[in-house]
Structures are given as structure tokens and as C-alpha cells.
Amino acid sequence: MGNIDTNYCYSFPAVRGQQAGKPFYIATCPLRIIPKIFMYDEEEVPAELRSQRTLNKSRIPEMTRYLLDSPDDYVFSALTASVGTDVEFKNSDENPNLGTLVVPMDAQILINDGQHRRAAIEEAIKENPELGQDNIAVLFFVDEGLKRSQQMFADLNKYAVRPSSSLATLYDHRDQASEIARYLAMNAKPFIGFTEFERSSVSVRSNKVFTLSGIKQANRTLFGKGSKEGFSEEEKTKAVAFWNKVNDNMPEWQQVQNKTLSAPEFRQEFLSAHGIGLQAIANVGHYILELEENEQNQLLAKLGKINWLKSNPAWSNRAMQHGRLSKAVSNIFLTAMQIKREVGITPTLEELEKENKLLNA
Structure with missing residues (x-):
């Protein structure tokens, strides 16, 4: 990971961890930039090149309403994303695994889990811009290409069991x-x-x-x-x-x-x-x-x-x-x-x- 021009980057407070021999980052992102960094354009991407199921449009108004109706006590779990290898982690002096994750604005970021939450956040902020100040956790995996993203989607959903x-x-x-x-x-x-x-x-x-x-x-x-x-x-x-x-x-x-x-x-x-x-x-x-x-x-x-x-x-x-x-x-x-x-x-x-x-x- 070489140095990147931070003028055209997003910087997030983050924790670095390791899973299966690869680094991952848990970052906190303001809601207002979630729609900007996670582009989601399924019309242009055929299923075999996507790492997600297509958006179920009917779920979005319900989730948006939930955010707007309970701005003081809603809870959204972390989004999971794959990001290209051109990210940089600037660790703090005290702890090598605490620091700032720097992501170029033009980095390709694929959502592996949370596309409906992302769409609901986008809609809710239009109606109540104050929600944009809130944060959401994002789990960034450094991606080695689409195949891994598709596998991650399969793995993340394989073991998710609906409650009775x-x-x-x-x-x-x-x-x-x-x-x-x-x-x-x-x-x-x-x-x-x-x-x-x-x-x-x-x-x-x-x-x-x-x-x-x-x-x-x-x-x-x-x-x-x-x-x-x-x-x-x-x-x-x-x-x-x-x-x-x-x-x-x-x-x-x-x-x-x-x-x-x-x-x-x-x-x-x-x-x-x-x-x-x-x-x-x-x-x-x-x-x-x-x-x-x-x-x-x-x-x-x-x-x-x-x-x-x-x-x-x-x-x-x-x-x-x-x-x-x-x-x-x-x-x-x-x-x-x-x-x-x-x-x-x-x-x-x-x-x-x-x-x-x-x-x-």
C-alpha cells in the first residue's frame, strides 16, 4: 500500500484486524457519505458480475420509515464491504492497530452485506438531513477481486438464520x-x-x-x-x-x-x-x-x-x-x-x- 494523495480521499477512524491472513478494518463512517462511497448500480451490472442479490425495492420504504420514525433509538448493524487494495492505514503512535483508514474517492467499493440499509440511509437523509451526522460501522475487507466478493456474500448469508x-x-x-x-x-x-x-x-x-x-x-x-x-x-x-x-x-x-x-x-x-x-x-x-x-x-x-x-x-x-x-x-x-x-x-x-x-x- 503506497502513499496516496489524501486530497481526494475519505479518512475514517478505524481499527485494523486480521482474518484468514488478510487485513480488515472496522471504520466508523458518517451516514451522509455512505451513499457516496457505496455506489450501487445494479442495472448496469449483470448478476454474475455482482457480489450481491438484486435490491428488493419493497423493503426500502419500510426501513427508511423506521429510521425516520425512530431517530433517537434506531439501530443499524455494520455494513460489510470489499475495497480495492489501494487503501492506506495510518496507525497511531500508541497502537499499531488503531488509526485512520484512508480510502481514495475513486476506489471501487462493493457492498457485501447491507445494500438495503445503504439505500434506506440514502432515502432517510433526503428527508431528515440531520441523520447524516450519525455514524455507522463499516467492516472493510481488502479485496482481491470480484470472485472473493461473491464468495463473501455467499459465506455471510449462508450462516445467517432468521429468528423464529x-x-x-x-x-x-x-x-x-x-x-x-x-x-x-x-x-x-x-x-x-x-x-x-x-x-x-x-x-x-x-x-x-x-x-x-x-x-x-x-x-x-x-x-x-x-x-x-x-x-x-x-x-x-x-x-x-x-x-x-x-x-x-x-x-x-x-x-x-x-x-x-x-x-x-x-x-x-x-x-x-x-x-x-x-x-x-x-x-x-x-x-x-x-x-x-x-x-x-x-x-x-x-x-x-x-x-x-x-x-x-x-x-x-x-x-x-x-x-x-x-x-x-x-x-x-x-x-x-x-x-x-x-x-x-x-x-x-x-x-x-x-x-x-x-x-x-
């Missing part, structure tokens, strides 16, 4: 549907102590019954909410009251809570121990919540009279397909239709048509 939807729900404090699911898991009788917080399914021997993501979905159904809609405090209170009332009318739920029935046995035998049961009850609940309290109580009382055993022929082709539970949207609807009949709710003509169509499909 239950864990994502547990940790997402911005999403109100997740917020209310966590609240119910701690405060509503059927869920206290019986919620699987980390996985999207309950393992066979687990002493848990419902998943956090299942509770979140059921709640959306209960209030007829889309995936982007929030919840009011009143709905939060309503939800706890509803699930507590359902609990009072579900003998098997109570047996599990009183330890007279084990959770694994319950799940093995009963439809009401699964996400589809919860969703279908929520589907019927959406209708029940519109009624006067007296009527609500009468209908909910009939839930306990239903035969929730998976072996009940009434569930065949509704919740059960070829002897197995099915969580498909159509199966949830068909199961809810059966519950409506059993508690004495008259289905609408539209619902009957849809049911016929699905059962004869």
Missing part, C-alpha cells in the same frame, strides 16, 4: 401486535406459564401449549386487524377479558393448569391445544365481541360443551386432513364454521357459500 417468529415477536418492542401478545402471555389465564416464547412450534415433550407467535396471530384475528395495524389500550384489556372468559369455559385448559392433564397428552389428543384451535376460537370471538355481554357469556359457555378431541368426526376435513392437523387459512375458516354451529351462531349466506366451495374442492 415467536422469538422475533418476543423481542419486537415496536410492533403493537407483538406487545399485546407478550402482555397476554403474562396476564391471560390460558397463556401464563404455557407459552413457548422462542420457537414457532411446541415440541412433543414440552410442557408449553401455545406459541407466542400463535397468540399474536389469534389476537389479530380476534380484532380483525391487518399485519400493520396497532392496538389500543382498550383492546388490550378486552383481549385479556376475552381469553380469561374462554378459559373459564374450557375444561381441558383448566385440567392442564391444575396439572390433572399433562401438556404433551393434551396436545396429542385435543384440537384446542393447537394454534388452529386458538385461531378458530378467535375467529368466532371476533363475532362474539360485537354482542351484548349477556349474549357473549351464553355463547362462550357453550364452548365447553364442544367435543374438542381430534378424533371427533366433526373436525374431519376441517381441522384434520388425512388424520393430521392442518394450519392452512381455509382449515381455520372451516373449523371456525363448525364452532359457530356448535355454539348456535347462524352463519351468513356468504360464509355458507365459501364453506361449500372449500369442502367440495
